Amino acid sequence: MKARIFTCLICLLLISTSVRPAEKTAVLPILEIVKAVTKKVIKAIDLRIQKLQNKTIWLQNAQKKVENVLSKLKLDEISDWTKKQKELxxxxxxxxxxxxxxxxxxxxxxxxxxxxxxxxxxxxxxxNLFKQDSNFKEIEIEYMERVYSGILEESVKSIDQIFLILDSFSTQMSDLKRLEIINKAADEIDSNFDDLNLFNQQNIMLSLQRAKTQADVNQVKQFYGIP
Structure with missing residues (x-):
């Protein structure tokens, strides 16, 4: 993916057209899908964690009751009682x-x-910043949009894996397989996040390179919050 990001930067440098005026571009359609799916996963997880935590409290209380009974029994009674309650x-x-x-x-x-x-x-x-940066040409902004769409689409695939894990708790999937999928999804999300940051940094550097004066450079740095 990083090689693809580097290729994207090269493509931006090779694109030639007049510098566009600052304007806004439509929000990527994939963005709302990513947000909705992520929100759904978080809501499902919070609900399940709450139920499991309640169950944990119930089980811990049940254990305490058993232990209290044991503490009140005599030694000979404990042996007989334990046999009856062993499985429970x-x-x-x-x-x-x-x-x-x-x-x-x-x-x-x-x-x-x-x-x-x-x-x-x-x-x-x-x-939102790149769309307002007049150092980028319209065709470059459109190209960025395609790259961002690709990164977001890849992240959705990782979330799909998370849904698979949520469903797996009601199936016979082994803990080893479940952990393997979780780690794979985590690695993919991390990779997507790194790709996004790399692409952003490359675009900022490109904007800085196109600044004609030191004043323009300072303006770009301020615009992107660069110290």
């Missing part, structure tokens, strides 16, 4: 471990979707 007591621990494991998975997924949200926010911030 074991079940509490196994279920609690399972619930805590699910919460860990969901927290990891939530971290990924937060990164996706950051990607969208960074895209919107940069895109």
């Amino acid at each position: 007591y074991k079940g509490y621990y196994e279920e609690l471990a399972k619930v805590k494991s699910l919460i860990t998975y969901y927290q990891r997924i939530k971290e990924i979707t937060k990164k996706q949200t950051s990607l969208v926010q960074e895209y919107e911030r940069a895109w």
